[in-house]
Amino acid sequence: MIKFYYHPSPNPAKIALFLEEAGLPYEIVPIDTRKGEQFKPEFLAINPNAKTPALTDGDVTIFDSNAILLYLAEKTGQFLPENTPKARGEMLSWLMFVATGIGPYCGQAVHFSRFAPEKIPYAINRYARDAERLWGIIDAQLGKHRYMLGDAYTLIDMSVWGWSTLAQFALGDEAFGKLPNVKRHRDEISARPAAQRAVALKDKFAFKTEFDDEARKFLFPQNAHLAA
Structure with missing residues (x-):
């Protein structure tokens, strides 16, 4: 049985969407990052980076959201492009583009602003x-x-959707005025039943929503000494 370590934030959202689209059975394990649950030894044994998401599948452990997407796509044979070197190169390029560009820069934009x-x-x-x-x-x-990647809905669309749902939070309320195609893509995917189920996962758990001193300490431990 797949165990999916989840928090309602962009990177876990990608995985929730894939699992729901693929119809894979899974057990969800909530990780409340504002309470510091990502630093518990049992989670660090799965993800030494202390971030969500993470996933275990029998004796397999994966702790990067894009690696998880690729693993699940290859495991199921679903939501992959055609099996050619050209298509695989394009898929990997966009997957890494989101992993190394969209995610980190949106995260830092939100943090500093x-x-x-x-x-x-x-x-x-x-x-x-x-x-x-x-x-x-x-x-x-x-x-x-x-x-x-063209006319087919793939894991790359799921990876982009995880972040586009919060693009306005990162870039401001007028962001989609400059990004009409991203908005169209986000809205289309968000209307899918699997996406609606993925979004609803957060309502099954009482995640902490307050951004207080405790949450700041756990989310930004590198800077905890500055508040002392």
Whole structure:
């Protein structure tokens, strides 16, 4: 049985969507990051990076969201592009683009604009502008095709959707004015029954929502000494 270690945030959302789309049986294990549950020894044994999501499948352990997507796609044979070197190269390129670009830059844009104790204009501008640039690349790709790799709905669309659902939180309320294709893509996927089930997972658990000193300590432990 697959065990899915989950918190309601963009990277776990990708995995929830895939699991629901594929109809795979799984057990969900909630990890409340604002309570520090990601630092418990039993979770660190699965994910030494202390981040969600993580997944176990028998004796298999995977702890990066994009690696999990690829594992599940190859395990099931679902939501993959055609089996050619050209298509696989395109798939891997976009998968890594989200992993190394969209995710980190959106995360830093949110951190410096919303959560950093000191509002540093240089940092806010640097991450917001590069996040906008990266989303612009996604928007251009979606301007050419219905989905990221063409006419077929794949794991890449799930990876993008995990972050596009919070693009306005990262870039501001007017973000989709500059990203019409991303909005169209997000709305189409969000209307899918599997996506609606994935979003509803958060309501099954009482995750902490307050962003208080305890949450700050657990979410940003590198800076905990600054509040002392």
